[in-house]
Amino acid sequence: ETGVTQSPTHLIKTRGQQVTLRCSSQSGHNTVSWYQQALGQGPQFIFQYYREEENGRGNFPPRFSGLQFPNYSSELNVNALELDDSALYLCASSFPGRSSTDTQYFGPGTRLTVL
Amino acid sequence: AQSVTQLGSHVSVSEGALVLLRCNYSSSVPPYLFWYVQYPNQGLQLLLKYTSAATLVKGINGFEAEFKKSETSFHLTKPSAHMSDAAEYFCAVTSRGSTLGRLYFGRGTQLTVWP
Numbered sequence: 001e002t003g004v005t006q007s008p009t010h011l012i013k014t015r016g017q018q019v020t021l022r023c024s025s026q027s028g029h030n031t032v033s034w035y036q037q038a039l040g041q042g043p044q045f046i047f048q049y050y051r052e053e054e055n056g057r058g059n060f061p062p063r064f065s066g067l068q069f070p071n072y073s074s075e076l077n078v079n080a081l082e083l084d085d086s087a088l089y090l091c092a093s094s095f096p097g098r099s100s101t102d103t104q105y106f107g108p109g110t111r112l113t114v115l
Numbered sequence: 116a117q118s119v120t121q122l123g124s125h126v127s128v129s130e131g132a133l134v135l136l137r138c139n140y141s142s143s144v145p146p147y148l149f150w151y152v153q154y155p156n157q158g159l160q161l162l163l164k165y166t167s168a169a170t171l172v173k174g175i176n177g178f179e180a181e182f183k184k185s186e187t188s189f190h191l192t193k194p195s196a197h198m199s200d201a202a203e204y205f206c207a208v209t210s211r212g213s214t215l216g217r218l219y220f221g222r223g224t225q226l227t228v229w230p
């Protein structure tokens with residue numbers, strides 16, 4: 001069974017640019033959640049996708065957007081990058097995705113640096 | 116709103132000593148509670164979760180946690196620390212009965228194990 005994978009591992013961008021991060025969910029998992037982990041902080045919930053629809057959103061501006069594809073993989077897009085967007089971005093998948101008791105399986109993350 | 120507070124951003128113990136990592140939650144109703152571990156350059160791995168009436172929860176790698184409603188606590192313990200336990204530990208909470216698996220994380224506790 002393949003776990004959650006994320007690409008790229010590291011990324012460096014400059015302010016104002018746009019970035020796309022990718023996540024492949026664990027086999028059979030239909031729900032993907034994205035979290036932002038700033039240095040020295042716990043992960044913060046960005047949003048969740050269930051069967052290709054956004055299922056909930058945290059306190060992040062609209063320039064953070066996402067997609068989920070029919071194979072349940074997902075993308076996180078961030079427009080107009082700011083210095084404070086520098087963080088580790090974590091993707092987590094779960095099944096069946098309709099309960100808060102479902103275990104979320106995390107990928108290794110993408111380290112984004114904004115200069 | 117859900118929140119957790121992890122007391123002590125850094126904990127150091129000797130190999131073989133008791134490990135105690137503290138977590139207190141804030142919630143109007145008893146939530147579901149989780150402990151995750153993060154090794155360097157890796158994603159989060161679930162250690163254990165509390166989702167039922169059994170207040171003492173056993174997890175992987177010899178860890179356990181006890182849910183104490185009267186103290187709003189969910190402290191993580193391990194009787195005997197091993198060098199391989201050195202990592203960052205996160206306590207997290209989510210709403211009981213919610214279909215959105217949004218996790219609220221604490222700021223984390225870095226565990227150092229001395230030989």
